[in-house]
Amino acid sequence: MNKEILILSGSPKKDGNTATLVDWFAEGARSKGARVEIVRTAFLKYKSSGCTSCRACQKLAGYECVINDEARPVLAKMAKVDVIVMATPLYFFGASAQLKRVFDRMFSLYKWDNKAGTMQTPLKGKTLVLMASAFEDVGLDALSKPFALTAKYTGMKFASLLVPNAGVSGDIKNKPGMRRKAMELGKKVAQAQRK
Ligand SMILES: Cc1cc2nc3c(=O)[nH]c(=O)nc-3n(C[C@H](O)[C@H](O)[C@H](O)COP(=O)(O)O)c2cc1C
Structure with a gap:
């Protein structure tokens, strides 16, 4: 069965370093038969500035956010991929x-x-991948911590590709070996065994 992969791409730059890493990863994953959807979170139309802590979701039978905006189906898809x-x-x-x-x-x-x-979640058993880049070589370890901890808490496998010294937006395209690394990660994730 081909893997379903949902990518949340969180940069406001449409052709920057994040978008480039995402495109390379997706290319690798698709080459191994994965179905990949890319959502650029900066360009969704929102009805809230974030989680409002209303906790209405906790009273629903299913797993969905009650805020009815463009992030809602994206969240629902996270539970399925x-x-x-x-x-x-x-x-x-x-x-x-x-x-x-x-x-x-x-x-x-x-x-x-x-x-x-107790805690229940349909995310258990899935894989969480973090891809991030920075201008300097300080801080990506700090950035990755909440993602790694969330994966552990949730019972997800975790993988990451962290790129220090990536330069400003677009510079990553000139970094030797990066395309191969991002594509390899996409291929690996697409081929990994399900539990
Ligand atoms: C608001 C803002 C904050 C940033 N903070 C850092 C930082 O703390 N450390 C760092 O090394 N680079 C920092 N950068 C640089 C970006 O992380 C880096 O250039 C990244 O690769 C850009 O990715 P993008 O092209 O997808 O936007 C910052 C850039 C912006 C615009």
Whole structure:
């Protein structure tokens, strides 16, 4: 069965380093038969500035965000695919706000029973991939921490491609070996065994 991969691309630059990494990864994954969808989170139409902590999702039978905007079907798709890729530039040692805006609304993909101390999520067993680039060589480890911890907490496998010294938007295209690395990761993820 071919893998379903959803990529959340979180840079405001349409042809920058993040977009380039995403395109290379997608090319590799598609070459191994994966079905890949790329969502540029900066260009979705939102009805909220992020998760509003309304917790209405916790009362629903299914796993969906109650905010009815363009992020909603993207979140629903996250619950269905095999692999979720999050791609971001390093912004002040963290993820871009454009990615975080969707990331926090993943709250709707969990159900917590605080009394029983249990958590359920359809994300369990999937793979989370982080791709990120930075101008300098400091901070990508800090950026990756919340993604790695989220994967662990959720019961997801985790992989990452972190590119320091990537330059400004577009420069990554001139970085030797990067295209191959990103394509290889896409191929590897597309071919990995399901549990
Ligand atoms: C708002 C903003 C904050 C940034 N913060 C950092 C940073 O803390 N460290 C760093 O090395 N680069 C930083 N950068 C540079 C970008 O992370 C880097 O150029 C990245 O590869 C750009 O990706 P893009 O072309 O997809 O936007 C910042 C850039 C912007 C616009």
